[in-house]
Amino acid sequence: MTFLVVLLVLLLTEPTVLSQSNDNKISIHCRGTPPTSNFIKNRNSTFANMRMTLLSQRVLYARAQDLSGGDSVYAAAQCRNYLSVDQCVGCFDVAFFELAKCMVGNGAYVFLDECYVRYESFDDFYDNPNATADGASTQFSSCGNVSVSEQSSTNYTQSVDKFLSDIRDATPKTSNLYVANIRQFTSENATVYAIAQCSANINPAICGACMNTAYSILKACLPRTEGRFSDMVCFARYSETPFFNVNQTVDIRSILRGGHSSKVATTAGAISGVVFLLLIFFAWLWYRLQKNAKKTKQEDLKGTLNYNYKDLQLATNNFNEENILGKGGYGEVFKAIIDDKNVVAVKKLQMQHAKAKEEFENEVKLISNIHHRNLLRLLGWSSDGSNLYLVLEYMANGSLDRFLWGSKKGTLDWNQRYEIIYGIAKGLSHLHNEFHIKIIHRDIKSSNILLSDDFKAKIADFGLARLQPEDKSHISTKFAGTLGYVAPEYAIRGVLSDKVDTYSFGIVILEVISGRRCTEMNSDRPSMEYLLEQAWKLYEKKIHIKLIDETLDLNQYEQEHVMKMIEIALLCTQSPASKRPTISEVMLMIQDGKSLGKRQLTKPTFVHNQERRIHIGSSKKTTGAPNAIYKSKESEEFECKYQQTR
Structure with a gap:
């Protein structure tokens, strides 16, 4: 105050x-x-x-x-x-x-x-x-209300478009990621002022990507005489009204390739000399690094760090069993201390075929572009012979399944469980909506959700992630995932869309609420129902409150809240996929405490044991997951039993 x-x-x-x-x-x-x-x-x-x-x-x-x-x-x-x-x-x-x-x-x-x-x-x-x-x-953008005359609009649009494209190209090439320039167009009797600036502490590649977006949006403003674009990454604006001084401009012509030939030649000669010196320097640096076995902190694969194997070996005490955090289908995960202070997780991946390393690098490139507080962050990687190593965020509380049916069962209260559910939804929404193309995770399950020391959820294991083009409602591919969590249309017909993640998320909600595995049969009933089937039958009888984990001590308000969450979970598991909401819609339902609205639930499609056995082994995927989760020991047996498709 x-x-x-x-x-x-x-x-x-x-x-x-x-x-x-x-x-x-x-x-x-x-x-x-x-x-x-x-x-x-x-x-x-x-x-x-x-x-x-x-x-x-x-x-x-x-x-x-x-x-x-x-x-x-x-x-x-x-x-x-x-x-x-x-x-x-x-x-x-x-x-x-x-x-x-x-x-x-x-x-x-x-x-x-x-x-x-x-x-x-x-x-x-x-x-x-x-x-x-x-x-x-x-993103925020706006266009001015004034347009040039119809007679000169075509020439004006072409001229200013070229000016804006020059601004776009020059900005990432400057040392401070900023340009300001003025251009006069005699035939159109116009003077246009333009600036572009990227956020501090980002690299030119990220700046360039944002400037491409800014240019596309500002171009759409033409032939209006003013436009602006704002994002967390960059800002761009043009206007015929002066908003900076003439002496504050940056000479972008000398920065761009299309400058005067004499300047280009001079610049090219200077660059050649610099490149030659840099080659000598890096050759010497590489020799020193190899000789002394120091950690390589050279950025590679779009922002991830290439760690030296011997440094990881030292940080894990030669990958000692005492440092094992968990085991999965692709290898082991070790706790490591980098630079004597930073705690990380190191995933050791065993490559089993010739193209595995190429696939691994492709997946790393995908994940290194993903940054969100509810997605596990890939910090770096390393390689040694046939083994590849991933350096990941260390999550003190391990995977969610430990707290549902593992050694920590019953220790999460409802508020914590709700925040975990909401966090997963936010992470998935980021994957589905924040890029020019959808990223489908394909393997959402409780053992792939990690918890921070304050129980914030982070989605991990992007080894099966795939891209869904914007112009396609789905793609067809071989089944790969974990049975019990996979949507019927994908498990049976290989039809993959973002609604597959919605289905899996619905199953995880039921697990969080019930404290039971989705593949665990209810032995108290003669029919031996799986979790989804039991949840539906209880909902039909309006007694789905009986699905709630007995370890939860809920008041009446919390009970009503949980019952709405069960309804949301059942909505996520509807078939066909068109009946399921998008993750963004689910996130709003969770956030607002609303359940179905005008939607009507129908009985989900259940995939039974016989169908599971038919589809096991339909995928031959063997490469490691770049963001592979470090799983709890309690889930290891479960992984071996139900991840045969991977």
């Missing part, structure tokens, strides 16, 4: 250099769970620290954090490079004024033309601006 008073005084007494007109578009988004008073206090202190950093260090980018009292707050702010520091602070103050209104969530961001400010309860977004708590898109 003290900080808030001080900052309000500053806002009232200190001249705000930046004028926020109607043209300075604001996009603000608040999300997450309602913050505590301590969280708000920590949020305010981070804002005070960032403001001080901007002023005292005379910079245009700042970060701050406050972790006191268990309410972690991480924040970042960045201004456009054409601003002075005082103007930047003025924009920051306006952004704080907007964000101070966010009293409904523990994460928020605001986009202004001159700056953006963001805070979260996690720090993933520092190095990966796309990381969000709810999987929602952070």
Whole structure:
């Protein structure tokens, strides 16, 4: 509260250099769970620290954090490079004024033309601006209301389009990932100002991908005379109205390949010399690394680290059995301590055919682009002979199945189980919706859900993940997955879509609620029903409350909540697949506490024992999973029995 008073005084007494007109578009988004008073206090202190950093260090980018009292707050702010520091602070103050209104969530961001400010309860977004708590898109765009005359619209569109494409191409090639340029178009009697800027601490490749998106969206604004695009990764804007000074431009022609021939020749000669020197340097560096067996921290495979095998061998005490976290179908997972302080998990994969390494690298490239707080992060990899090693996040509590029917059975209360279910939904929503193409996990199950030390769920094991093109409702492929969790249309006919993940998620919800394996028969009943079948029969009789884990001590409100979750799970397991909701729809149902609405449930399709035996072995996949989970010992026997298809 003290900080808030001080900052309000500053806002009232200190001249705000930046004028926020109607043209300075604001996009603000608040999300997450309602913050505590301590969280708000920590949020305010981070804002005070960032403001001080901007002023005292005379910079245009700042970060701050406050972790006191268990309410972690991480924040970042960045201004456009054409601003002075005082103007930047003025924009920051306006952004704080907007964000101070966010009293409904523990994460928020605001986009202004001159700056953006963001805070979260996690720090993933520092190095990966796309990381969000709810999987929602952070894009914002707008086009101006004024268009050029119809007679000159074609020439104008072509000319400005070329200008914007130059801005797109030049931005990732600059040292600070920023350009500002002015271009005059005599025939159209127009002068256009344009800038582009990528977030600090990202690499040129990520910047380039965002600039491609920005260019596509701004191009659609033409022939209007103004357009803007904002994302956590980049910002781009063009306008005929000046918004930076003429002396603040960057010479993009010398950066682009299409510059003057003399400049190109000079640049090419300089680059050739630099490349030659770099080749000599890297040859020497490689020799030193090989000779001394030091860890290679050279980035490879889109951001993952290539660890030296001997360093991993040392970190795991020569892969000693005492450090084994779990075993799965592809190998063992070891606890390792890197650099004497960082605890990680190292997955040892045994390659069993000639193309396994190529498949492994392809899968690593896929997963290295995935960053979300509910998805297990791949940190790096290594190889030694026929063995490949994955370095993964270490999750202190291991896999979810340990807490449902393993050694930790009965230790999760309903609130923890609900947060785990919601976290899985958010992770899946990110896979299905946050890329230009759907990523289908194909193996969602309780043993593939890891729990952090505060019981936050992370989806792991992307070894079976596949891409679903945007223009196709499904793809046909050989069955690969874990029986009991797999949707009927996929297990029987090989029809794969994102609704296969929806089905598996519904099964996991039933496991979380009941504390039972989906493949475990109910021996108390003559019919020996599997979990899904029992859940449906109890629902038909309106007594699905009997499915709830007996270890849960629920009040009446919680019982009603759980029963709604059972209905959502049954909705996820409907057949045909068209009757199932998307994961995004499921996530909203879970978040709002609503179940079916106007939807009517029908009896799910049950895959029985005989059908299971028919389809075992229909897939020949043998390569290791790049994000393979480290499974609990309690699930090892279960894995051997039910993962024969893998």
